Amino acid sequence: MQQRVAVVTGAGSGIGRALAWRLAGHGFALAVSDVDEAGLKETVARLEPYGPVLAEHLDVRERAAVQAHAQAVEECFGRVDLVVNNAGVALHASVLEQEHEDVRWILDVDFWGVVHGTEAFLPRLLAAGGGHLVNVSSVFGLVGVPKQSAYNAAKFAVRGYTEALQGELALARAPVTAHCVHPGGVRTEIARRARVGVSEDAERTAAVFDRIARTSPDAAARAILRGVRRGRPRILVGTDAHVIDALQRLLGPRAPAVVAAALGRYDTRW
Template identity: 45%
Template sequence: MKLHGRVAVVTGAGSGIGRAVALSLARRGCRLALADIDEQGLRQTGEQVGRTGAGHSLHRLDVASREQVRALPAGVLAAHGRVDLLVNNAGVALGGTFEQVSEDDFDWLMEINFHGVVRMTRAFLPHLRAGDDARVVNISSLYGLISPPGQAAYSASKFAVRGFSNALRHELEGSRVGVTVVHPGGVSTSIARSARVPAGLDPDEARRRKALSEKLLRMPPEKAGEIIVRGIERRKARILVGTDAKIAALIERFFPVAYWKLLKKGVQP
């Protein structure tokens, strides 16, 4: 996919993988519609994108809001006139076992991580179809490949993104819109530090879990962004980001039930 001159919408662009993907696209000559609920982070990304010379617009967006998502395409088209690429990256984390996580917290996470992806795709798909070459890129996770204990909500949301992306790809076969699902492994972003903690969880246990998560987040987001954008250029249906994601995918493939017995030794605190 030739990215120069294309228009890309990137959610969760205010930090982490979203910012890194935006900058990688900008360096390739993309114009960008940057969206995030974090206005300060969004402005900072905009400043960095601006230094590359790429045209861009900033859009304050809560992907959990139906009204805001429905209104976004009009704003993007007013700023750029077209849409060629949609990167659904916005997401949140929530630690805790299924029994520790409240129904409200579980629903909060699903609204952002899964329903936000679906809403954005529904809002922009007609405009992507209008172009000559377009793509939907949905960011799943390592935990959309494997399901470790203590990640029931997060893993459910990322498996849902994976399943939605795969089915949508099959449905759009033969059209000018491709679909890519991305599974990042341990990328060094703020998602673990900002993860919501279930009410009533022992503070020491919460700190232990966050420390373990931090330990596993090693890859710089800039490297992850480049891997993702190179995969988009190659029209890859699935992008595994990091050796950990590749190993997990392979082990899960051959040991779909027993894989956790093999993997858990490597993630002990």
């Protein structure tokens, strides 16, 4: 029997690394990529005892590079079964204060990275006659949050794009499933690597994130893979994600004001 193959972008840290490790444990061969060479190397060291690994430096903003990566995966393994468009970055800044370039950066990585990954791999999954496409959004793809407008825009876009695709795959009775993942706070490096507005204190923002983020990367990876196994179109990760999802359903357009008030009470400088 041929070994199943999984592709994970942004696998040099956090949720991507944990996913790759879990998948290797489940017997998948892995294609991992990242812009962070050192982080990727560490991930590869953890994966190698399990089986074959293809590791490539990949910037998901570069469409041609993502296409070339898909080609390399095909040449290396001859198949692909599961693709996780996970690579992401964050920005903590108000609408008035954030740099225009930073807004573009967020959209380029967090939204266009997902589009590039989908365009490169979905036709291969379909041609193979089955598989799973997993696009990582956020709870910030469910509700708007102060100082997250660019991230919100990118993550709402990932959700819209993926939900539309889910409809298309259902109408076509395609053998491929698409999943949109909405993690709550997961204890990773994302906040420490984030860009912030000039009047924000980066250290403090990261410390607040560390207090809020309750889910471990490994628990997040397990929740994501469970959701894929169960065929869930929307995969919520962490208790906080379930609470925010419920709030959004209950309050509709009033949810952002309630979330803003809760954050303001939690941290007066938010």
